[in-house]
Amino acid sequence: MSPKTKVSLVRHLCVSLWMLTLCCCYAFTQNDYSEALTKSILFFEGQRSGKLPPNQRLAWRGDSALSDGSSYHVDLVGGYYDAGDNVKFGLPMAFTTTLLSWSVIEFGNLMGKEIENARGAVRWSADYLLKASASTPNTLYVQVGDPNMDHRCWERPEDMDTPRNVYKVSTQNPGSDVAAETAAALAAASIVFKESDPSYSAKLLQTSMKVFDFADQYRGSYSDSLGSVVCPFYCSYSGYHDELLWGASWIHRASQNNSYLMYIQSNGHTLGADEDDYSFSWDDKRVGTKVLLSKGFLDDKVEEFQLYKVHSDNYICSLIPGSPGFQAQYTSGGLLYKGSESNLQYVTSTALILLTYAKYLSSNGRVAVSCGTSSVTSENLIALAKKQVDYILGQNPAKMSYMVGFGERYSKHVHHRGSSLPSVHTHPDRVNCNDGFQYLYSGSPNPNILEGAILGGPDNRDGFSDNRNNYQQSEPATYINAPFVGALAFFAATPMAH
């Protein structure tokens, strides 16, 4: 045996053994994943801002922020609070909408009756994004609420009295990052509603194109003009190039309009097409764009998109120990680990990416990714996604479910104002700004269960401290849940070998 063959054999064995350990401990049934799917969508009802509809299921919430935008003569009622506070941040709200839509686009046909609830969750923010983008030409409203003031209080959204300042980007103060993400969200949502509500879908797509045009023509980062209220919360650290390419890619997917194909071809190289990068989040869209455009190459035979398949493969190899490009970090319990703050956002986005790429690869009959001399199959990608999903749902060293309301043990001290304060229905008297803090610091469990919320999650030693003030671990966020919805739909509908 030549040394080279030996190395490749060993490497292959390592990859196979590693994959084997990922799928040895089957415990959750398809029913469990179905239950988790239902709850993962229900969570979005807990984040709703605005007038709640009669069919609101998460009953402890009430109407809130009913005059958002009014002092600026614009209707900005609705949308989602991003996490445990009461600010409506445009960049993560748009990204949430894009990923929730992506979940529905790829795996909605596996959702059964939950598809209605999933579409409802997309529509809740798509309606808001339409208001935020369509009211004034070349203007996009990107935030309601002053986060510094909001964070000085611990108040239920239903009786908050902090300033609901409105922030926008315009031709003079551009925000290509937030605008192109909004365009991506509107385009992705237009695919969700293409059959069920064609006129709404058309409106979403037309608005998306206008917002993209604004994002592209008036270039700049919203962090430059709005830094004092978007940073450090949702500062655009990665700049706006990634969002421009992502936005164009979603409009291309939604419209199949050649202008966007040409845009991607002529601008891709300057907008990050050739860069490898390894995390996919509300800030950085490069990995998602590559996988999204790979479909164009794999399924629709757009030769120009082969480049994106190559970089998607590089990304996959970066996750597989023993691969030449391996660079991911896993905890000893097997969790993908990127950072101490809301780490599970990277895990859920990676799970959606893995399952989506597995789908694109297998629908093409081209089943394997080459990582050096080893080949990684769709089944391997699914096994890795399953390991991450199962970990989140409770198969982990701490024996803790990181989905609220799911399983035997889950966090009782979620960092979330509404969940930790008594409901307006049981305690109608106002809880003032400072009076709320006793609930933040209290050791008592949250009175209201934020069903389905995925939290920031454990540290790099698989440890979790169920402490309400430990927001890095105990705070939920809409963009943690959004990609998880698609992953759960896949496992709820797919029988797994033991």
Ligand SMILES: *[C@@H]1O[C@H](CO)[C@@H](O)[C@H](O)[C@H]1NC(C)=O
């Ligand atoms: C394609 O997109 C371009 C740019 O937005 C637009 O001007 C054109 O009308 C679109 N074509 C069709 C057929 O929708």
